Amino acid sequence: MSRKQWDSLSTPLSQCVLDTIKTFGFRKMTPVQTATIPLLISMKDVSAEAVTGSGKTLAFLVPLIEILLRRQNQNPWRTNEIGALIISPTRELAFQISEVLSKFLIHKDLSFLKQQLIVGGNNIEEDIKNLMKNPPTVLVCTPGRLGDLIERKGELNLPGRVKTLEFLVLDEADRLLDLGFKTTINTILSYLPRQRRTGLFSATQTTEVTDLIRAGLRNPVLVSVKEKSNISTPVLLKNFYKIVEPKEKFNDLLTFLKKTEFTKAMIFFPTCACVEYWQEILPQFYKESKIFGIHGKMKNRRHKIVEKFRNADKAILLSTDVLARGLDIPEIDWVVQWDPPSNATSFVHRVGRTARQGMEGNSLVFLLPTEDAYINFLSINQKVELVPLDLESSGGFEENLAIIHKLQADDKEIYDKGVKAFVSHIRAYTKHECNAILRLKDLDLGKVATSYGLLQMPRMPELKNLNADNFIEPSFDVNVNQLTYKNKQKEESRQGKLKVYEETGEWPGKKKFKRKTEAWEQSKKNKEESKTKKKERKSKRQLKKETANANGTAIAKKRKAKISQEDIDEIANDLRLFKKLKKNKMTEEEFNEQMGIDD
Incomplete structure (x- = not known):
């Protein structure tokens, strides 16, 4: 493509920025870039909603560099000043942004700009040393680590370094909030100067994102870029x-x-x-x-x-x-x-x-x-x-299943991973947001376990009342308790625990539970009595609640005399009939007849 599209912006881009964009092949400006770059360069706060893969990274990096370059020409950046913050939800995205930014910063006219990448998972003391040794003008970071650093007292004094911040970027803002960083983001915002430009980019607009826009942006311009109004994924x-x-x-x-x-x-x-x-x-x-x-x-x-x-x-x-x-x-x-x-x-x-x-x-x-x-x-x-x-399907189901069975039988570590994978999958399925149509009770767990090539059905509460009859067992006899690890250290550890188990009857590391020594009949009797008492207490509470709702008045005093189960059942039946009448599920004549009320 020609560079006319980049050159024709209302506020012209610096030559060094245009030269760097050229290294990207002068790709055509995407809609989100066309909409947001002029606004950010003209010092407006922008909240941009655009589908994933729409070019949001360049949409905020180009104006970021232009704003920092403009400030450099007027009042050069000092060593301990941070001019821009880019907050990303994940390490991978932060690394990716840092790589794109580094392509701009190698230009000789931008040599005054230094960047640092700070993400969670690294030693925080090492991060502090790097920030002290190579002070950045642009800080690319994840919110958790930035929150830790900005609240940490000491020689670093990050709040002091961001006092002259010119530009803040919140990338994938909806994901930042999904991951539970709302409090951290609000804490970070409290340390930043109000006289700054802010660019907020997200793929979806949620209530939480709207709240963040109100808290972090000043009179923002809202930009929503969609390739087609009737789809939410890329056109191609x-x-x-x-x-x-x-x-x-x-x-x-x-x-x-x-x-x-x-x-x-x-x-x-x-x-x-x-x-x-x-x-x-x-x-x-x-x-x-x-x-x-x-x-x-x-x-x-x-x-x-x-x-x-x-x-x-x-x-x-x-x-x-x-x-x-x-x-x-x-x-x-x-x-x-x-x-x-x-x-x-x-x-x-x-x-x-x-x-x-x-x-x-x-x-x-x-x-x-x-x-x-x-x-x-x-x-x-x-x-x-x-x-x-x-x-x-190309067939081969039985042969492939037999291979997986053999892999698990030859190495207990693979069998263990298979069981963990199946159990975690089923438990994740129970927490599905669409559980109205993706229901666990509709799954044939025996067939699902077969797809994982398990040697036997694992023990888990979810299997108690659900169908697991169609599980396909291996064609050979196998005792999962006798499987061995190929990893020598793991196998030595297993053998040691097995020896202790044979001597003591208890597997090392397993939680011990106190077992009742009372007879089975007595235990059963106690359980039944406990269940009956619990049922009576529940009935009394329900009785008070429903009676108050039915009559429109609460019971003022607790009943001193004990109510027999027969009385409770009778009252409960009367309330059931009253509810039916109220919901028009029976006529008044039928209600009077069953209640024994004369006209």
């Missing part, structure tokens, strides 16, 4: 679904990977345990790509894994929602979801990892036959239209 993104049988979900995932051409793909799983388990299993079946796994519990390792994925020629990244936002890798062709995410907005953010920067992309979500209502729900709730994916 195709969203597919596939109905799969519970036990064959992994088999269908393998079929998809082997029959689909792609350079890079992301597969989202519901929990950290699921990512760890399938990262062990998937490479045994699919060797055409490098396979990486990432989740929230990895802390400092995440950035290195993202970089390996970014630099690989062909790769698959297994992830939780920790990377549902901000990750900008244009080569991602497909986003696959093992099951529907915990909330509908996460679906939009997940699929936004592809079809970025004007490129085409595809997404696929696996749905069970009991989950087909999710298609219509997503269309109404998020304006996302799903179309079926025409993909026939």
Whole structure:
């Protein structure tokens, strides 16, 4: 493209900024950049809502540099002054912003600007030393670590360094609030000068984001950029679904990977345990790509894994929602979801990892036959239209299941990971925001456990009253208590605990519970008596409450005489009839007849 679009802004950009933009290939300005850059440069606060992958990073970095450069020409920045803060919800997004910013700062005319990246998970004392040794003009950070530093007393004196702050960026503001940083953000805002420019960027406008706009922005210009009013995902993104049988979900995932051409793909799983388990299993079946796994519990390792994925020629990244936002890798062709995410907005953010920067992309979500209502729900709730994916299964279910059984039998660590993955998946399913249509009681847990290739059904409360009859056991005899670890240290530890168990009858490290020594019959009798008393107390409380509601007056005094169970049942029956009459479920004549009332 020509550079005319960047040159034609009402407030011209500096030559050094234009030169750096040229290194990005002079991509066409996106709608959010066209709308927000002139406003921010003209010193207005801006709240921008735009779909993921719309170019928000350049939309705030370009005006940030222009504002700091303007101040440098008038009154040069001193060593201990921080001119701009960029607050990002996750480490990965903070790293990404820092990398883009570094491309600008290598220009000789911007050598006066220094940046520091401060994120959680690192040693806070090391962060303080770095800030003291190399004072930044621009600080890119996550809210938790910034909150710790700004409230920490000492030689650093961060509140003093931000007194002349010119520009604040709150990136992915809705995600900042989703992660529970509302109090931290408000604390940070209390230390910042009011005479500053603020840019707030988010993919969705929630009530919490609106409250943050009121608290942190002064007379903001509200910008909402959508590619089409009837969709919430990028225009060039195709969203597919596939109905799969519970036990064959992994088999269908393998079929998809082997029959689909792609350079890079992301597969989202519901929990950290699921990512760890399938990262062990998937490479045994699919060797055409490098396979990486990432989740929230990895802390400092995440950035290195993202970089390996970014630099690989062909790769698959297994992830939780920790990377549902901000990750900008244009080569991602497909986003696959093992099951529907915990909330509908996460679906939009997940699929936004592809079809970025004007490129085409595809997404696929696996749905069970009991989950087909999710298609219509997503269309109404998020304006996302799903179309079926025409993909026939390549077979091999029994053979693949046998391989997983063998992997678990050969290494107890894989079996343990499989059990944790299944249990965590089921428990995450019970907390689903769409539990009205995605109900645990509709799942065939035996088939779901089969999809994980478990050697036996685990013990968990959720299995007590639900169907788990269709579980497919391994074709060979196996005792899970005798499985061994391939890891020598773990196996030595297991053997040591086993020896203690054989000697004492108690497994080391297991919580001890005091057991009652009374006879079973007496224990049963005590339980029945306790249950009866509890029922009587509940009936009395309910009786008082319902009688007060029915008559319009509260009972003034507690009854001194004990009420028999027969009296309680009679009163309860009278109240039941009264409620029926009140709700027009019976006529007055029927009520009088059953109550024994003469006209």
